[in-house]
Amino acid sequence: xxxxxxxxxxxxxxxxxxxxxxxxxxxxxxxxxxxxxxxxxxxxxxxxxxxxxxxxxxxxxxxxxxxxxxxxxxxxxxxxxxxxxxxxxxxxxxxxxxxxxxxxxxxxxxxxxxxxxxxxxxxxxxxxxxxxxxxxxxxxxxxxxxxxxxxxxxxxxxxxxxxxxxxxxxxxxxxxxxxxxxxxxxxxxxxxxxxxxxxxxxxxxxxxxxxxxxxxxxxxxxxxxxxxxxxxxxxxxxxxxxxxxxxxxxxxxxxxxxxxxxxxxxxxxxxxxxxxxxxxxxxxxxxxxxxxxxxxxxxxxxxxxxxxxxxxxxxxxxxxxxxxxxxxxxxxxxxxxxxxxxxxxxxxxxxxxxxxxxxxxxxxxxxxxx
Numbered sequence: 403x404x405x406x407x408x409x410x411x412x413x414x415x416x417x418x419x420x421x422x423x424x425x426x427x428x429x430x431x432x433x434x435x436x437x438x439x440x441x442x443x444x445x446x447x448x449x450x451x452x453x454x455x456x457x458x459x460x461x462x463x464x465x466x467x468x469x470x471x472x473x474x475x476x477x478x479x480x481x482x483x484x485x486x487x488x489x490x491x492x493x494x495x496x497x498x499x500x501x502x503x504x505x506x507x508x509x510x511x512x513x514x515x516x517x518x519x520x521x522x523x524x525x526x527x528x529x530x531x532x533x534x535x536x537x538x539x540x541x542x543x544x545x546x547x548x549x550x551x552x553x554x555x556x557x558x559x560x561x562x563x564x565x566x567x568x569x570x571x572x573x574x575x576x577x578x579x580x581x582x583x584x585x586x587x588x589x590x591x592x593x594x595x596x597x598x599x600x601x602x603x604x605x606x607x608x609x610x611x612x613x614x615x616x617x618x619x620x621x622x623x624x625x626x627x628x629x630x631x632x633x634x635x636x637x638x639x640x641x642x643x644x645x646x647x648x649x650x651x652x653x654x655x656x657x658x659x660x661x662x663x664x665x666x667x668x669x670x671x672x673x674x675x676x677x678x679x680x681x682x683x684x685x686x687x688x689x690x691x692x693x694x695x696x697x698x699x700x701x702x703x704x705x706x707x708x709x710x711x712x713x714x715x716x717x718x719x720x721x722x723x724x725x726x727x728x729x730x731x732x733x734x735x736x737x738x739x740x741x742x743x744x745x746x747x748x749x750x751x752x753x754x755x756x757x758x759x760x761x762x763x764x765x766x767x768x769x770x771x772x
Contacts, residue, residue, distance in 0.1 A: 406580045412654040412656065413657070422461055422464055427447060429445050440717055442723075443724065446696075454735070455499065456492050456496070458492065459731035461574075463572070463575070464493060467479075467568065471502060477555050478502060479497050479560050482562075483507075485508045485510060485511050485521065494524050505532070506529050507544055508534065512677065513760070513762055519741060522744045522749075567605030567642070582594075582614075586619070595725050595726065597610060597623045598626060598712040598727070599729040601639075601669060602634065604634050611662075612643055616657065624715075625667065626670045626710075626712075627669055627670065627673070628703060636664035636665075636669055640664045673707040673708070680762065681762060685710045699734055705732045
């Protein structure tokens with residue numbers, strides 16, 4: 403049984419859930435990286451190992467989202483992201499696993515090797531991919547696809563918000579906080595003082611903040627913003643915290659009710675860089691250092707920037723006595739063998755440029771001689 407359901411059994415009857423991942427994900431002490439940055443008690447939560455098919459933070463959300471899709475007898479799910487969206491790919495992979503079709507609505511982003519990999523893998527698992535130039539076109543394109551699929555399948559696709567950060571999806575990370583508490587009680591790590599995590603659509607951080615408070619832990623979450631400020635700020639995060647808290651309390655009246663304010667968010671804004679998915683020197687330095695010290699792979703859009711914040715603040719604060727946990731939201735599963743024979747020409751034409759143009763300069767695959 404999920405740790406959240408063990409603590410609040412009534413929720414099990416109210417919240418359909420489909421098991422997709424491998425939980426609990428391990429915690430690991432980062433001895434060599436900690437020594438480099440001046441921390442004696444630095445740990446990582448290995449959510450990169452959360453699933454056999456695809457790891458990362460999306461699996462926890464999808465267990466509840468696809469549970470909802472089954473409850474509503476959906477036959478298709480439709481979701482959104484930028485061209486290299488890990489969320490859209492994870493949705494496509496796990497939707498197929500439970501017998502649903504997946505539709506991905508994409509916007510443009512800076513080029514990177516992972517964008518190419520995710521697009522090819524999306525095609526490989528049969529996702530229906532659509533490319534749009536801007537928000538105006540994706541809005542009208544979404545309406546068109548919803549109506550079209552209503553007539554072709556007999557039902558509207560279930561719409562999944564970007565990042566899977568719906569109230570149902572976020573419950574996956576409320577549960578993750580209770581999972582962490584059980585690992586603390588089992589002696590896997592001391593109770594963390596700080597958890598650093600990337601902040602995109604805010605669902606991961608919101609679920610952790612709410613779950614940790616409900617679980618009675620004093621741990622403070624440090625969300626590191628990696629998207630434009632209009633998508634992630636203190637006001638919207640506090641609003642989402644109260645919304646999810648109200649939803650859970652409504653499902654089970656014994657679940658505690660809190661009042662969150664902007665002061666409870668603690669967002670770090672200085673590591674975003676110039677644009678979404680545009681790598682930063684500090685972020686890529688963190689990516690390289692993690693792999694050199696611990697053999698763990700990160701990437702430049704989310705986890706590299708979050709780790710860069712952790713490294714700088716730890717060095718600055720000289721917090722050797724603090725227990726610091728880095729929550730790894732990246733997928734570590736290698737699916738390159740699965741896409742080696744996929745031709746990018748099978749993708750809609752709007753995506754071809756990601757294979758025909760050079761990746762951004764800080765990407766490991768950038769060819770300096772071109």
